[in-house]
Amino acid sequence: MQILTYNQLDTVKIKAPFMKREDYLALGVRRSIVEAAERPQVYDLFEKYLAALPKEGCYEPNILSWDYRERCQPAYDFVAVDEIQDLTNAQMALILKSLRHEDQFILCGDSNQIVHPNFFSWSGLKSMFYNRHADRPVEVFRVLQGELDDARAKDKTDKSLSSHRL
Numbered sequence: 001m002q003i004l005t006y007n008q009l010d011t012v013k014i015k016a017p018f019m020k021r022e023d024y025l026a027l028g029v030r031r032s033i034v035e036a037a038e039r040p041q042v043y044d045l046f047e048k049y050l051a052a053l054p055k056e057g058c059y060e061p062n063i064l065s066w067d068y069r070e071r072c073q074p075a076y077d078f079v080a081v082d083e084i085q086d087l088t089n090a091q092m093a094l095i096l097k098s099l100r101h102e103d104q105f106i107l108c109g110d111s112n113q114i115v116h117p118n119f120f121s122w123s124g125l126k127s128m129f130y131n132r133h134a135d136r137p138v139e140v141f142r143v144l145q146g147e148l149d150d151a152r153a154k155d156k157t158d159k160s161l162s163s164h165r166l
Helices: 021-025 036-056 061-068 089-097 122-132 150-162
Strands: 079-081 105-107
Touching (some): 021 036, 079 089
Parallel strands (some): 079 105
């Protein structure tokens, strides 16, 4: 849900787990998939959704991640996250906060396989990390361009296995 999405990872700058009504209504045309005239009704629906959560015994993963950030303690030496394109910034910030050393992680994903539309982009992710560490150099950040050819790899493996007869 776009109202739950921020384009910054620095949770110090974010004051709530979701956008205020006025912030959502003020989004530019390139930042929203909803027409400006329809946004008030979308936000009304969002508020009804928030009210229904506790009544139904449900939770919103992004809000839960936001709520747990204060309780999260560094516990892991390294974290590998796959399908990063399906996480929100609050979820990603919570995962990174669990690290003993903030730069010991690897993020993997494919923006062509987004399951939950959240305005993910590799350039946005890179910008968040560069902005987060503007006071010091950032380690190498690489984005694989292109696609992996699974068919060629499978064919090569099949040929290799077939040459080793029992």
